[in-house]
Amino acid sequence: MILNSCDQKQYKEEHQLTNDLSYNHDLDNNDNFSPDDQWLVYDTRTVEGGIGTNGKIEKVKVETGEKKVLYQLNQNTVYGPGVGAVSYSHTDNEVVFIHGLKNCSPNQPYEQWRRTGVIVNDNTPNLPIFMDARDTSIPFTPGALRGGTHRHEFSGDGQWIGYTYNDALMKKMEDKTGLPYNLRTIGVSKKNITVAVSQTNTGEDFSGEWFSALVVTVVPDPLPGSDQINKATGDSWVGHSGYQKINGDLQRARAFIGTVKNTKGVAVDEVFIVDIPADISIAGIGPLEGTATTMPSPPKGAQQRRLTFTAKRDFPGCEGIVRSSFDGSLLGFVAKDNQNIKQVFTLSPIGGTPLQQTFHATNVMGGIRWHPKKNSLIYIWDNALVLLKIGDKKGEIITKPSTNPPTNPVWSHNGEKIAFNRSISNKSGHPMKQIFTVNF
8 A cells, every 4th residue: 555645746836815814714615716717705704603693795806806795684693694605606607605594583593494595696796586495384385495505506507506405394393302303415406497485484485596306315214224314415516517327328416425324223424326307396206395294305306326335344434525526427535444544535426336546644634626627636635735636546735734724625617726715813813714726
């Protein structure tokens, strides 16, 4: 085995893009570059308050450092509404982000199941477009959700948005019974299919401009040794346009981390994939909108598959956000090797044996992001960014290791720049996230 496998030819020069140490500039593992690579978008949350107490979304011009506010709440409190976790579209000058419910109060604060996705166009800042509709009153509405969406991500063609989800009605059942019903899962929304909701529950329910459906099935108590899961997270789109199936067809899909139980009943995180049908409005085995006692069901044609089986290994489990190469042929994720060290692995979305790509003596720290055109990726190791060409087994350290390690790396669309966060302490000794870039 090759250990400490990295070349350090010459560190890339880092450019500090933001310098205001009075607040954070949080990229948050999203797609932050505008389609023309001229701007980076971020939120300004505090570590202590999180998204619920944050009231502003900003963007900064990459070449000049000029800042503009894209969205700002007129009033925000410690209990919400809150905004954050913002991503740019790959095709249009618009962003999507979390927005807490407008009826937030001390008794109804910002929560995972009390939020939605909002889109704002660059040309019309502060004009929110509510993406996913919400309906928590019987009868429920197909195409609307009953909970909160999070970590929104545009597809490569800009026609879809994927996200994680928590259900408000299942949270109420959980509170009543003490059983785990509020299970995180994954949904998608399709553009320009308006869903009208009768807003009888003021502030809680509203219409949306996109049609939404949950696409992954989760159960409270997975059967040990089965492929059933009770949690789905760490999701992202597969390829710019999907992956190529064995028959040659392109299939739109999301890869994710699903939590199974091994034969002893112990939770293990594995890599899964779910194929997304072109029409998500056709019900599958259950109603798209769910019932008062069941989660919304995936549409017909949504097929989830388990891709890894690390539960049988000495050091089981996978972690992080499962990221895909541009052409959709490979998925990248973090898992432990035979020495109990976290490494980068890759795997075909069709299945097969995962291939170990890194061989470090210490843990990879995450941050996998594929180059937008080439068969290479970056990740964080030893408090530095590392560039790895797939198949080389030897990466190149591109930023100087630091006690303030890089986080949240993201490629520009043209592959000529990487942006990332570093925390810089202000005069009071409080670390504040700033945005840095390196050029290629």
